Amino acid sequence: MAALEGSWVTEAHELGQCAISFQVNKLLHAEQSEFQKIEIFESAAWGNIMVLDGCLMVTTRDNFLYHEMMAHPALFTHPRAKRVCIIGGGDCGTLREVLRHEEVEHAVQIEIDERVTRLSERYFPELCESNDDPRAQLLFIDGVKWMAEADPESLDVVIIDSTDPVGMAEGLFGREFYQTALKALRPGGILVQQSEAPLLHGSLISSMRTQMKGAGFQAMRTLCFPQPCYPTGWWSCTMARKGVDLDSFRERGAATKKFPTRYYNVETHRGALALPEFLREQLEG
Amino acid sequence: MAALEGSWVTEAHELGQCAISFQVNKLLHAEQSEFQKIEIFESAAWGNIMVLDGCLMVTTRDNFLYHEMMAHPALFTHPRAKRVCIIGGGDCGTLREVLRHEEVEHAVQIEIDERVTRLSERYFPELCESNDDPRAQLLFIDGVKWMAEADPESLDVVIIDSTDPVGMAEGLFGREFYQTALKALRPGGILVQQSEAPLLHGSLISSMRTQMKGAGFQAMRTLCFPQPCYPTGWWSCTMARKGVDLDSFRERGAATKKFPTRYYNVETHRGALALPEFLREQLEG
Numbered sequence: 001m002a003a004l005e006g007s008w009v010t011e012a013h014e015l016g017q018c019a020i021s022f023q024v025n026k027l028l029h030a031e032q033s034e035f036q037k038i039e040i041f042e043s044a045a046w047g048n049i050m051v052l053d054g055c056l057m058v059t060t061r062d063n064f065l066y067h068e069m070m071a072h073p074a075l076f077t078h079p080r081a082k083r084v085c086i087i088g089g090g091d092c093g094t095l096r097e098v099l100r101h102e103e104v105e106h107a108v109q110i111e112i113d114e115r116v117t118r119l120s121e122r123y124f125p126e127l128c129e130s131n132d133d134p135r136a137q138l139l140f141i142d143g144v145k146w147m148a149e150a151d152p153e154s155l156d157v158v159i160i161d162s163t164d165p166v167g168m169a170e171g172l173f174g175r176e177f178y179q180t181a182l183k184a185l186r187p188g189g190i191l192v193q194q195s196e197a198p199l200l201h202g203s204l205i206s207s208m209r210t211q212m213k214g215a216g217f218q219a220m221r222t223l224c225f226p227q228p229c230y231p232t233g234w235w236s237c238t239m240a241r242k243g244v245d246l247d248s249f250r251e252r253g254a255a256t257k258k259f260p261t262r263y264y265n266v267e268t269h270r271g272a273l274a275l276p277e278f279l280r281e282q283l284e285g
Numbered sequence: 286m287a288a289l290e291g292s293w294v295t296e297a298h299e300l301g302q303c304a305i306s307f308q309v310n311k312l313l314h315a316e317q318s319e320f321q322k323i324e325i326f327e328s329a330a331w332g333n334i335m336v337l338d339g340c341l342m343v344t345t346r347d348n349f350l351y352h353e354m355m356a357h358p359a360l361f362t363h364p365r366a367k368r369v370c371i372i373g374g375g376d377c378g379t380l381r382e383v384l385r386h387e388e389v390e391h392a393v394q395i396e397i398d399e400r401v402t403r404l405s406e407r408y409f410p411e412l413c414e415s416n417d418d419p420r421a422q423l424l425f426i427d428g429v430k431w432m433a434e435a436d437p438e439s440l441d442v443v444i445i446d447s448t449d450p451v452g453m454a455e456g457l458f459g460r461e462f463y464q465t466a467l468k469a470l471r472p473g474g475i476l477v478q479q480s481e482a483p484l485l486h487g488s489l490i491s492s493m494r495t496q497m498k499g500a501g502f503q504a505m506r507t508l509c510f511p512q513p514c515y516p517t518g519w520w521s522c523t524m525a526r527k528g529v530d531l532d533s534f535r536e537r538g539a540a541t542k543k544f545p546t547r548y549y550n551v552e553t554h555r556g557a558l559a560l561p562e563f564l565r566e567q568l569e570g
Contacts, residue, residue, distance in 0.1 A: 004297055010304075010306075012289055012306070017308035017329060017330035018307050018331070019289055019293065019295075019307075019308075020303070020304070020306075020518075021295075021304040022304075023302035023303070044302060045301060045302035045303070046302065046303070061484075062484065062517075199347065199511075199513060224511070226483075226484075226517070226518065226519035227518075228484060228517040228519060232513040232518055233305075233512075233513055233517055233519055234513060234518055260562075261562050262561070263562055264562060265560075265562045265565070267558070267559030267560065268561055270559065271556030271557070271558075271559035273552070273556075274550075274552030274553045274555065274556035275552065276547070276550075276553055277546050277549060277550045277553070280550070
């Protein structure tokens with residue numbers, strides 16, 4: 001039970017009674033924004049690390065896992081997503097992955113805390129490289145309110161790239177919000193939402209899917225993928241569709257995509273759709 | 286960078302500059318065996334936790350991921366594995382999974398440190414529940430030496446369930462050992478070895494596969510799976526075959542298996558075969 005020597009940044013997960021730490025060189029920035037405490041650390045092995053209210057959010061090294069899996073499965077499942085909305089996602093990494101898709105004509109990112117994006121532009125410039133894309137729109141307002149006022153049938157894909165379902169993100173995990181998203185989606189449209197750790201949050205995932213179904217979504221699928229900087233190192237997102245199928249996707253399009261990925265490919269997309277037996281029993285049993 | 290409050294057991298990974306911690310109630314046992322320091326902790330959320338020379342080895346809660354993936358993909362790929370050998374695996378969890386397969390007539394576990402098994406019997410009794418199976422044989426000798434003296438073409442599956450490739454396990458990761466295993470395998474036989482963290486150890490995995498090929502194995506596949514108590518929470522095993530195919534497996538057999546699993550099923554088996562793009566480029570590019 002030796003203490004860690006040197007400087008480390010640690011997130012302890014209360015429910016999980018487990019913690020993840022990264023060795024860091026120094027604190028690059030710390031501030032209390034209107035919404036949360038934001039810290040940026042520099043590390044030798046993981047690049048820069050963003051911490052929000054004590055929770056590890058992004059590292060330069062491993063964010064590709066999460067960002068690719070939040071964007072590409074939904075976009076390769078939709079036949080041709082022209083209009084995409086990202087709720088949260090202030091580090092802009094999901095926006096970058098979305099805009100790699102040529103079929104996307106407009107992508108709006110609605111992040112409540114502008115400081116997350118401004119600090120990301122400074123400390124994670126590679127994640128923000130598409131912020132100036134003419135198809136991108138960055139808003140710094142409340143995503144729940146924006147969605148409630150969105151034009152009906154104006155979106156093809158809604159990506160909910162939020163923090164944990166407590167505090168300000170809580171409203172993004174309930175039936176009322178899902179109803180507004182369903183209304184804003186065109187037929188065939190897809191909502192995808194980060195859905196926490198499969199090993200710790202099975203009942204949350206189950207509850208999300210119940211609320212999605214209750215809101216009128218016809219199909220739900222939970223995808224699992226590795227994410228070392230999040231509790232247990234194993235994460236998930238859940239897709240819901242205003243339509244019937246989330247199992248088939250544009251495999252030919254994914255196999256011949258013209259942009260690079262580091263985790264996503266046809267096989268990992270299919271693989272992510274595989275539910276571990278314990279989760280299958282919890283969600284479908 | 287707050288220190289963890291209360292009692293925690295932590296493994297810091299030097300190369301990865303990351304650490305994983307579990308909150309514990311108390312130290313149940315500690316000893317220096319002939320080979321290593323063995324500690325057993327009790328925790329509320331993860332059950333008992335075994336630590337060998339400071340490395341987190343097994344928790345009651347999450348060991349099913351590793352043990353199922355070390356056993357079932359190889360055994361459902363082989364048409365009918367009658368004789369299985371496990372090198373290492375002293376906690377007996379892999380042995381238990383192997384013996385769930387009715388076609389297995391004999392399974393020998395060759396663990397160098399008898400104390401690991403004796404303490405596992407005491408603190409992880411569920412992992413040891415098949416130790417008295419008449420098909421099981423437990424030896425506490427050097428696995429490298431045993432394999433060098435094994436009868437030619439006497440085994441169907443060899444599972445190398447060892448610690449990291451340093452110190453006493455180092456000899457299990459080289460061409461000479463693979464040559465002895467190849468000789469001991471019958472045609473169509475499969476070797477499967479734990480192969481560390483995909484995100485940290487790509488060059489080790491690549492080197493293992495090169496050595497396996499050099500030893501005469503004809504096909505290699507690396508499978509990735511979650512494992513929260515190991516560095517990055519994301520782990521792998523690598524299969525090598527005295528034969529040509531590791532992609533197809535007995536899907537019907539896996540779908541109708543008569544024993545329970547918590548992670549493994551037809552879909553997660555197929556999903557584990559999906560190589561993340563960065564690893565595909567490193568191993569096949």
